Amino acid sequence: MRIPALTAAAALLTSLTLPLSGAAAAAPAGHAPHSARFDQPSTAFAPAGTVLRPGTPGEAGLDPAPIDAFERQMAGWEDPAAGAGYLFPGATTLMAHDGVVVERGAGGYAVKYADATTTLPQDQWIPARTDTIYDLASLSKLFTSIVAMQQLQAGRIDLDTPVAHYIPEFAANGKGGITIRQLLTHTSGFDADPVPSLWQGYPDIASREQAVLDAKPINPPGTTYLYSDLNMLSMQLVLQKVTGRPLDALVRDDITAPLHMTDTGYNPPAAEKSRIAATEYQTSPARGMVWGQVHDENAWALGGVAGHAGVFSTADDLAVLAQTILNGGIYKGHRILSGTSVRLMEQNFNQAFPSDSHGLGFELDQIWYMGGLSGPQTLGHTGFTGTSLVIDPQSRSFVILLSNRVHPSRNTPSTNPPRRAIAEAMAQAMPVSAPGGGPLWHSGQGGNTTSTLTTGPLTAAAKVDVDFSAFVNTESTDLLSVEDSTDGGTTWHALPLTVTGTGAPAGTPAALSGQAVRAWWHVHAEVPQPAGALQLRWRYSTDPVYEGRGVDLAHLSVTAGGRTVPGSCALTPAGAWQQVRATAPLS
Template structure:
């Protein structure tokens, strides 16, 4: 039921994936660990769709794990001097300066402290797929709160904000820069925009159980309602060819655990992995500059934000302390870069759980992986 490779020292991860697939905790999933330059775990199993096995090259939408791929793209541009993290966004995207946003810095976009966590106008799923139009609407948007004063998770518009920046700084869409200059040889295993000839590789998302949250009790001006419900993006819509073809850099990336880990391992391995050098030590250090720490106004949970990544926080107890950066996607996908041990761990399922920052299933995979690392 479980295929792939696993170093003997990491056998507990194979056992866990086998158990979860057998008892229905997972429908289809992949798990990968890169440690000290080696892909020591590359496992997959279960079903991508009813009657279709999860194969080595199966990919699935990873929701907000996409955000750290988009953020890594901007960090690569910053490392090259094409973008200054401390400069106003309007230096690259002049129209963004309207309605008081002239003080929004590039690092504010990356750390979810921009003051623009969503659109005030009604937005449809179809609008999201028209990146230039919906990004232009963000350029017209007024601030929801003062930039840099706490975080409000850019749950859907994060990719549009970064795409608007990258288009002007690099002259190409973020998805293209990511594919060609960041993902490189691993681009087939993580895509922001799935080409038509690759769509048969996609696993179908299976929706999570009800969260139990009574959204009707939230005030209508709640940031959570204003972002999550505008537009309401449901798993069923995300299984469509049009959505998969789109390049929404906040939630629309498709990948497997191996692809996620191989791209992100440059962060945990001093800026370089598998012969490709992406980041200098100085740029990696900037990831750990705390930009906000406390209750996020959208997630309504405590989050510590560095530049482009979440940092260890009590609301994600399985993420190890230390020099660690990470992020997770709705439903359970996760990637954790632990620089102290030169380790990247990724888990990508198609059966969604009730999961925003953490959940028992994802935490169990992370705990098993880092227990194995600690025992080496």
Template sequence: MSASRLRPQQLDRAFAVVREGIERGEAGPSVMAVADGREIIRQEAISPPDGDVQVDLDAIFLTASITKPFIGTAIMQLAEQGRLLISDPVTRYVPEFGRFGKEAVTIWHLLTHTSGLAEEVWESLWEEEAPASAHLEAACNAFLHFPPGTQWEYCNVSFWVLAEIITRVSGKSYVDYLYHHILEPLEMRDTAFDFEGEQARRMVPVDIVQPILKGKEGAAYFRSLALPAGGLYSTAADLVKFGQAILNGLLGREHTIVSQAGIATMTRLHTEGIRERNTGRLAFYGLGWDKPGGDARFLGTPAAFGHGGATATLLWIEPNHDLVFVFLTNQFGQENRVACMALNAVLGAL
């Protein structure tokens, strides 16, 4: 069944899942939206009854790693323009990245988290409140923990390198590139790395569940980084616009920001047969997009794709059901279990 045939009341259970999760303390104030390729079928803002933070539908949340598909989309646009190949070595565009034996790393490796770079490279920089340039420099000076393409390890620092490629190839900063080539064309006016004025007042403060970043993700330092791995703030309605553009482009309904061929390439499984470095489990990842794994955490079909974030957020697209799902909340370090259960309840209503 297509999501376009859903009636709002058929989603009662899915929204009840969110309320129950908030009551258990597994989610903070949240906005959830369910849409098809044309319109939002239902969206609600749900807050803890006695909580200090109450949100409306236009609340602006830190999306965290939902930022990664935006970077992946920008890279794909440049590939469609004939300005780079996904298979190109990174050193073609960022020569200094080749230090210490990284010459074989390609753009594909960065997008799929199979480069051999390790997350430790990135984490130590937060203690020092290092500037953005130091994050890129750390990636260039890093050693590989495994040969490129042989294992999978989730790595945020890779996206600093991808952002630098966008900047050098396009001639614009990656922040400006995202604005002019993705956010502005889709009229995503409530999406940015930082805000001022009225929009700043709508930004939902981040609740630290696990102090991985010691509170800095809510501070001016974090926002000043314009973190390409996870710094975008957005509303549920804006993320629906992005999801609809990707969904409709994939289904051949319209070509807005990426071609059908480009979206199909980004969102298919690229890591077949590659195992996670730390767990030995098979990895399920596209080009900047997550894929449903073998543990049945997500119901649905192998065609689905999306991305979660460290603030327990989730953007998920199920093309076989014409579905765009968005869940935003503010709990940094909390598992996005509530989002996954709510998504499964939506799929269960189809």
């Protein structure tokens, strides 16, 4: 059974291992709560004194319904009886807004299987808990990246200096021009993985590190985006060279110790094994059930400490790291990054590769797992074991999903639906309000659906003006249009739209979409003198893939000659449209 959100929040108060403040703790001096509204994005860091504290969604100004619905979804994804809907044995989740932890839950099992097909006796199953320690897989890259930012601050490395300046042997096989920036943005030209694998082709750690230095690119540097573990393996070697310290010591001394992230690090102690989620039963290499050791074979071959994988952590510890980033690099008085460094992690260095936005180490604006929280500044990463972290500076929110989806086998369905769902729940929980007040219509529908909001038959003897305010937070292929019909609704035609406001599209588009700007737009359309009875409808259609938060409409007005067209106030919603607040006329 999944621990429900409110129960988890209560448990937060008494946890001895939790690095969050107690519920009775007041907001720190100088903390100005950010508006919970999704349509009022922040451009500044959260106050430096912001400290995580438990609270209900209502106390954070959020709607609890989307969060409760997400909890119910998670229970299904953790339930083998769900059939094809079963995604992982267990998971832990955490959601926070403006320093308030509004959801902290766990469900399913951290350990359940003896091998690839056999479950353990049921009395040996270990439930997933809110303090379960998970193998973060590629979320480990974020720790390597933060260490890199620290060395950039210290002047030990430079973004546009070739890696070979720090490690001359790296220049082998045409790599002399690869820069630190290209490692951190995955534009170095490396293949996705070492070939052969480090654990297969080399006898010891020294030869495996040399294999990284000897790796040959498959593309010229700077010409291609290709996500590659070799980038962070190379970054690890640079960091160790310029500091004279191993990566695990750098992460411990400069990140986890200052932030009191006591459950985070490489090669977790054996004494904590009962708290660690098991991963895969591996036969090649013949490791058996991997439990308490890093899942990634190349990281395992490097002794468990690698630039691309190897970090274990809890949702609570990752929450502290996320809030540190929202605070501009500081938490409880301990600064690990300058504000400038955090801004660099939020800056898109991959504008030449539009679908692969990337800061220094962090991925940016990836709707495929960031869902409704995605935006140009939204930072995050995923991990192969079934983990994800999404940090949204504009709403001062973050969401964490940790799972053991590779237990007992990596041959499982994609974890992307729950990754998107937790982000979508947070985005939907934040309210949107009509500019200047008043009711609004909202549609936050799922994929491959269409919703319409239709007037009754209208009679107008002159040109009809259609005006409304729109807040559009959708995937680029999920479109809002305004259509007219003069044959009783048999055929519909999209009207050209004139849009004004921050970030509004130029020209007269036939439909609206976009997540780049969280702003209300004023939209105008015209219908020349109708030839017969006129109907109008607002149509929102999504494709089968991803969605944003959705569409909100306010201040709908249909006029002719400056007067409201009779009958335009009667609207018929179909699909997901729902009116927020009391019924009111169009104009």
